[in-house]
Amino acid sequence: MKILGIETSCDETAAAVIESPSDPVDSVKILSNIVASSQELHIKTGGIIPEKAAREQIKSILPVIDEAVAPLRRGYEDLDAIAVTYGPGLIGSLLIGVETAKTISYLWKKPLIPVNHLVGHLYANWLELLLPQFPALGLVVSGGHTDLVLMKDHGKLEWIGGTRDDAAGEAFDKTARLLGLPYPGGPAIAQAAEHLKQKVKDEKLSLFPRPMIKEDNFDFSFSGLKTAVLKETKNKKFEVKDKERLAAEIQEAIVDVLVNKSIRAIKKYRVKSFLLAGGVAANNRLKEKLARLISAENVPVRLHVPRASYCTDNAIFIATAACFNFNKIDWKKIAASPELTIMD
Ligand code: KG4
Ligand code: ZN
Numbered sequence: 011m012k013i014l015g016i017e018t019s020c021d022e023t024a025a026a027v028i029e030s031p032s033d034p035v036d037s038v039k040i041l042s043n044i045v046a047s048s049q050e051l052h053i054k055t056g057g058i059i060p061e062k063a064a065r066e067q068i069k070s071i072l073p074v075i076d077e078a079v080a081p082l083r084r085g086y087e088d089l090d091a092i093a094v095t096y097g098p099g100l101i102g103s104l105l106i107g108v109e110t111a112k113t114i115s116y117l118w119k120k121p122l123i124p125v126n127h128l129v130g131h132l133y134a135n136w137l138e139l140l141l142p143q144f145p146a147l148g149l150v151v152s153g154g155h156t157d158l159v160l161m162k163d164h165g166k167l168e169w170i171g172g173t174r175d176d177a178a179g180e181a182f183d184k185t186a187r188l189l190g191l192p193y194p195g196g197p198a199i200a201q202a203a204e205h206l207k208q209k210v211k212d213e214k215l216s217l218f219p220r221p222m223i224k225e226d227n228f229d230f231s232f233s234g235l236k237t238a239v240l241k242e243t244k245n246k247k248f249e250v251k252d253k254e255r256l257a258a259e260i261q262e263a264i265v266d267v268l269v270n271k272s273i274r275a276i277k278k279y280r281v282k283s284f285l286l287a288g289g290v291a292a293n294n295r296l297k298e299k300l301a302r303l304i305s306a307e308n309v310p311v312r313l314h315v316p317r318a319s320y321c322t323d324n325a326i327f328i329a330t331a332a333c334f335n336f337n338k339i340d341w342k343k344i345a346a347s348p349e350l351t352i353m354d
Contacts (some may be wrong), residue, residue: 014078014120015329016071018107019050020153021063021126023070024325025078027089030333036167037137038333042078043326049194055185056193064102068182071110075091077161078325086118093110093332096124097350098154104346112341121338125328128155129167131287133331134316134324142283142314149272150352151296152288153179153194158228158271164334166219169277169353170275178264178290181232185260187255200293202257217242223267228275232344235263240323265296273303276311285314291319293330 017024027041048066052058082088094111097104115122132148135141146161148168156173176184179196186195191202218238221231239260248256268290276284284304290296297315304313320327347354 011334012082012088013123013288013329014075014086014089014092015125015325015327015332016075016092016094016107016111017127017130017323017325017328018071018097018103019065019095019097020068020103020323021052021058022046022315022323023067023074023106024323025044025075026325026329027078027082028326028329028333032040032262034079034139037139037141038135038330040326044074044077045324046074053193056187058100059208059245060102061099063100067103067106071106075110075114086114086120089120091121091123091332091336091338092118093123093125093329094344095127095130095205096344097127097347097354099127099348101346101348104348108344108346112344115341122341122344123332123336124344125331125335126350126352126354127328128152128157128350129335130328130331132159132161132285133334134287134320134327135285135314136318136330136334137316137326138314140312142285143312144283145279145281146283146285146354147272147275147279147281148285148287149268149291150288151178151286151290152266153177153183155288155352156230156232158350161285167353169351170279171230171271173232174232175231175233176236178230178232178268179288181235181264182260182290184236185259188236188239188243189256191253191257194289196293198288199257199261200295202254203261203295206254206258208253215259217259218263220263220267220270223270228271230267230271232264235260259292261295263335265293265299268296269299269303272300273307273309276304276309281311284311287316287321289322291315
């Protein structure tokens with residue numbers, strides 16, 4: 011079965027075609043993967059202006075879909091279904107993808123499958139050779155969301171915790187701005203922190219608070235970090251080395267909380283696989299620290315982390331999620347839903 015995925019929830023316009031495996035133990039085959047990003051524009055403004063992102067989506071959507079379908083021998087006729095992100099995300103951006111998908115579903119006479127963007131992120135883990143096993147726990151850490159979910163099977167998700175304020179990615183983005191680092195803040199902070207690591211070995215990084223780390227639940231809070239960084243940086247001139255030090259401190263504070271709560275959840279739910287997902291899953295320090303703790307504490311779980319290019323927004327994971335959750339819905343009933351949660 012060949013599925014065209016369409017993703018336009020934020021500043022990426024993406025389309026991809028995947029082929030589902032004939033044997034369920036195999037991973038899906040990627041036939042095309044096209045991503046156009048308006049990130050360059052948002053770097054200039056230090057963050058996303060939704061109106062601008064939507065305008066860029068309009069320009070890119072048709073060429074991106076054409077390019078994704080081009081490698082198919084009979085073009086779109088070879089497709090068995092179309093999958094589209096219907097939320098959460100920016101309303102203007104989502105509308106472009108959803109309305110385009112509905113139109114081509116009608117014109118091409120292909121079933122349409124709506125995909126929750128956050129659930130889609132988890133399916134980046136089904137693109138690697140080693141497939142996750144159920145029960146699994148998933149930590150979705152993106153620009154707008156931080157959710158821990160128990161996956162008993164495909165389509166059987168249970169929310170066990172999440173952020174009470176800012177998302178982990180948002181914490182990276184906002185604090186990076188305070189340090190004068192470019193958007194998106196996650197990769198910029200990771201890079202600055204990496205420089206420090208090369209200069210100073212075994213640095214003890216404990217300047218910033220780790221909110222809720224000791225609480226016996228699976229919730230997170232990252233808004234206090236922003237205030238703490240503001241206090242540390244306000245009206246101060248800092249040199250490159252101070253910036254690297256602060257970046258490492260910020261990264262460590264975010265990673266510590268994520269890792270700590272994840273390990274506790276893995277032990278409690280005794281899952282076979284732990285899945286990292288979302289843009290922040292591309293963070294090397296997060297992967298490294300989680301892997302180290304799982305091994306040091308002898309936790310019997312297999313850690314799955316998608317390659318970095320599959321962690322950030324793309325349409326392959328949208329098509330893959332549709333492949334494992336083939337819920338086709340009458341196109342007339344599908345609507346862009348910016349406020350969707352991972353459980354909707
Ligand atoms: O999942 P994603 O591509 O888009 C959303 O659905 O939000 O995630 C984007 C977020 C941004 O906040 C960005 O700063 C963060 O992921 N991010 C990272 C890294 N790469 C992207 N955060 C930390 N370290 C990274 N290497
Ligand atoms: Zn995303």
